[in-house]
Amino acid sequence: MGSLMHLIPVTDPADPRLAAYTSIREKDLTSGHGGRFIVEGKVTLETLLTRSRFAVESLFLAESRLAPLADLLAKVPADVPVYTAPQDIMDQVAGFPMHRGVLACGLKGDIPLPGEFISEDKPRSGPLLLLSDISNHDNTGACFRNAAAFGAGGLLLDERCCDPLYRKAIRVSSGASLFLPYAHGGTGLDMVNAVLNAGYTVWAMTPRAEAQPMQSLPVPDKLAILLGAEGPGLPDALIAAAEPVRIPMSAGFDSINVATAGAIALAHVFGEKQG
Structure with a gap:
């Protein structure tokens, strides 16, 4: 001691x-x-x-x-x-x-921007989780916890997201934000474009009816799952830059907590890879 x-x-x-x-x-x-x-x-x-x-x-x-x-x-x-x-x-x-x-x-040290993170010459197993405009510390912490549980290779957060090293976010993440690699900063579109340029397919999670049901899609080898703020959801520009994907829900209900949506998507991908 x-x-x-x-x-x-x-x-x-x-x-x-x-x-x-x-x-x-x-x-x-x-x-x-x-x-x-x-x-x-x-x-x-x-x-x-x-x-x-x-x-x-x-x-x-x-x-x-x-x-x-x-x-x-x-x-x-x-x-x-x-x-x-x-x-x-x-x-x-x-x-x-x-x-x-x-x-x-x-x-805290130096936290990379999403573009810097994605350009690092490091092999990353598992999907990436992309967060845009997630300003609630509980949701951010829960997203990190879910990412750790379902084998995500890292998280990218745009400049409108709260800091995952805020005390409450760390606690809600069960410490996952202390060890999972992540980047933070820049615009949401810059983040999405950086991932696309690196050869990833981006699933923009949205309740829009024209979005493809998640279970109907093959899981790409390089996948990024994009989540937006509760309420407004993802802006049109981010959805247009990516592939709109929805989680099928009961008729008349199309909204769940953003961290829950991320958990469902990550668990689906994790299960497909395990299978």
């Missing part, structure tokens, strides 16, 4: 070393200079320490969590500070009751 030798007790909620953890409900660290992100809970901390592609800057733990987490803390790099405080101090820093008593701060 080498990391326990580097425990740093904190007794003042205004300690400047804990600035990244202050009032985390109200702020998003990911967009600032030298962007950081916060993970919360044992599951995501374990992912951050064992599977993540991101560097760890620090940990902040309630004193009561040290003993139960001893085996996991042994995986903390020796140069990473582990701040610890009584539960009431931790609650004051975070701005709300931290029932799990487990926080960590990671370093």
Whole structure:
């Protein structure tokens, strides 16, 4: 448990070393200079320490969590500070009751644009999941979780999507946004064109009646599944650039949650490939 030798007790909620953890409900660290992100809970901390592609800057733990987490803390790099405080101090820093008593701060680093991501000379197994204008953190996190469950090779997000490293998105993703490769930025059309130019077929998921039923189509070897915002759905330009595909539903009902639609499409493709 080498990391326990580097425990740093904190007794003042205004300690400047804990600035990244202050009032985390109200702020998003990911967009600032030298962007950081916060993970919360044992599951995501374990992912951050064992599977993540991101560097760890620090940990902040309630004193009561040290003993139960001893085996996991042994995986903390020796140069990473582990701040610890009584539960009431931790609650004051975070701005709300931290029932799990487990926080960590990671370093975002450089996230590629979709065009850069797709041009990387790396073999990618599984379909790509493309997200356009998904601004809800729960939906974004769920899309990452679904992508991990059904073998996606990566995710591309346009500039109108929220950051998948936002604290709530990470939690909803069950830590998948920490290890699944992804790109973020640029317009939706730029994203789609980059994928098309790389030889992918793009299925634009839409409830439009003229779209082909998903089950009637062969699954291409290189497939990208495109999802748009709930409500407005995908804009005409993106649908026109891709192949419109729909999930058959009961008469009189044509709308499901965007993450659910992505899960159905990914599960269908996963099943076809397994078969």
